[in-house]
Amino acid sequence: xxxIVKISDLKVSDKSADAIITYALGSxxxxxxxxxxxRVGGMLHAMLPKPSGTGKNLFQxxxxxxxxxxKKCYTLGAKKERLRIVAAGCASLMNAxxxxxxxxxxxxxxxxxxxxxxxxxxxxxxxxxxxxxLRLDLATGKTSxxxxxxxxxx
Amino acid sequence: xxxxxRAIRRKRAIKEIDNIKPMSKTYMTIVxxxxxxxxxxxxxxxxxxYDPLATAAILKIANSPYYCRASGQIKTLQxxxxxxxxxxxxxxxxxxxxxxxxxxxRGYSERENELHEESIASAVFAKLIAQKISEDQNLAFECALxxxxxxxxxxxxxxxxxxxxxxxxxxGKTFDELESEYFGxxxxxxxxxxxxxxxxPEEFVxxxxxxxxxxxxxxxxxxxxxxxxxxxxxxSGLSTATDGLYYDADDKIxxxxxxxxxxxxxxxxxxxxxxxxxKNVFGSKG
Ligand SMILES: [Fe+2]
Ligand SMILES: [Fe+2]
Numbered sequence: 046x047x048x049i050v051k052i053s054d055l056k057v058s059d060k061s062a063d064a065i066i067t068y069a070l071g072s073x074x075x076x077x078x079x080x081x082x083x084r085v086g087g088m089l090h091a092m093l094p095k096p097s098g099t100g101k102n103l104f105q106x107x108x109x110x111x112x113x114x115x116k117k118c119y120t121l122g123a124k125k126e127r128l129r130i131v132a133a134g135c136a137s138l139m140n141a142x143x144x145x146x147x148x149x150x151x152x153x154x155x156x157x158x159x160x161x162x163x164x165x166x167x168x169x170x171x172x173x174x175x176x177x178x179l180r181l182d183l184a185t186g187k188t189s190x191x192x193x194x195x196x197x198x199x
Numbered sequence: 200x201x202x203x204x205r206a207i208r209r210k211r212a213i214k215e216i217d218n219i220k221p222m223s224k225t226y227m228t229i230v231x232x233x234x235x236x237x238x239x240x241x242x243x244x245x246x247x248x249y250d251p252l253a254t255a256a257i258l259k260i261a262n263s264p265y266y267c268r269a270s271g272q273i274k275t276l277q278x279x280x281x282x283x284x285x286x287x288x289x290x291x292x293x294x295x296x297x298x299x300x301x302x303x304x305r306g307y308s309e310r311e312n313e314l315h316e317e318s319i320a321s322a323v324f325a326k327l328i329a330q331k332i333s334e335d336q337n338l339a340f341e342c343a344l345x346x347x348x349x350x351x352x353x354x355x356x357x358x359x360x361x362x363x364x365x366x367x368x369x370x371g372k373t374f375d376e377l378e379s380e381y382f383g384x385x386x387x388x389x390x391x392x393x394x395x396x397x398x399x400p401e402e403f404v405x406x407x408x409x410x411x412x413x414x415x416x417x418x419x420x421x422x423x424x425x426x427x428x429x430x431x432x433x434x435s436g437l438s439t440a441t442d443g444l445y446y447d448a449d450d451k452i453x454x455x456x457x458x459x460x461x462x463x464x465x466x467x468x469x470x471x472x473x474x475x476x477x478k479n480v481f482g483s484k485g
Binding site for chain 2: 051052053068069070071072073092093096097105134136137138139140141142144145147148174175176177178191192193194
């Protein structure tokens with residue numbers, strides 16, 4: 046089954062027949078983690094680094110969504126030391142003022158979180174001006190990005 | 200790129216405008232009628248008599264949680280006028296009027312419905328910005344809804360540029376520069392022409408024509424609002440379209456409108472929530 050991750054959403058799975066997809070990461074962060082031994086994986090599509098107002102949806106933010114992604118995969122049997130971690134998205138507009146650099150702020154938040162927890166990215170396709178579609182196949186852990194009709198494996 | 204080729208492509212793009220079907224007459228009349236705050240339900244009903252589906256379609260959106268907290272309450276046009284008012288009904292009719300154009304044409308996306316969704320999102324974001332700075336919310340909503348309408352024309356011939364797109368974008372150009380370089384015309388200019396052809400008011404024509412260059416009319420608040428809404432929608436990532444985020448984000452735009460970074464973030468949070476509510480009544484997927 047194909048599971049679709051919407052904006053400010055998160056999906057995890059332990060079913061080999063599943064694929065998890067999120068469409069159109071703009072400045073949002075798309076994060077995939079996958080444990081190849083138990084074939085458990087998940088994806089987060091977070092819009093902003095952290096809440097500013099009355100944000101109630103924990104998946105909307107990098108600072109609350111990322112820990113939840115890890116926790117939910119651990120519940121399905123994933124182990125931290127076996128995880129392959131891939132990030133995509135965080136694009137920006139051209140000649141953008143800092144006020145619009147949400148992508149960069151999302152990356153910074155992710156890096157801070159990872160540093161604190163001793164976690165590293167295995168692959169990434171971050172920044173630039175493309176709107177990307179991110180896909181994870183649970184059977185193989187294959188993680189790919191699609192831009193303008195072309196698929197690139199990460 | 201040779202000048203002659205560009206001139207030929209420009210002509211071809213302009214000719215393509217004639218192949219776009221006109222917008223629904225019924226809805227166009229309704230939109231005009233609703234501009235009058237004293238409009239009565241009888242006058243609307245007389246106009247909608249021959250199009251029963253249109254009434255149902257309008258009421259369906261009026262009952263969405265975006266417009267009506269007690270959804271399902273609004274059963275007649277009379278109730279709609281009383282409960283949500285003529286201007287909101289005008290927004291709704293304009294959405295219905297443009298729906299098939301924005302849905303049937305792919306614009307710059309490979310996926311269905313994306314241009315429609317992006318347009319609805321721009322409208323919702325523009326309304327929030329206008330509300331924040333006490334400008335006309337309905338006008339902002341409406342102009343934002345149609346700001347990218349030019350893409351329905353260029354979208355039909357974009358695949359011709361396929362081999363050049365990667366090259367031009369890799370050279371650091373924005374997408375509107377790419378459009379001018381390849382087609383000799385931008386989706387802004389095409390949008391302007393389409394809206395003029397359909398007799399839309401000057402504000403609509405202008406915002407469509409200048410939405411990627413708001414600094415050309417810094418005093419035009421409506422233009423700044425629509426441009427900013429467009430920027431926030433691109434950042435939110437609602438579309439996988441070819442043009443992605445290949446546009447300049449005018450760095451003075453928030454200053455001109457007196458908005459802070461926190462305002463921006465709050466508008467994005469609220470805008471996405473509003474958009475999802477409104478999108479649901481159109482039954483589009485994803
Ligand atoms: Fe545009
Ligand atoms: Fe746009």
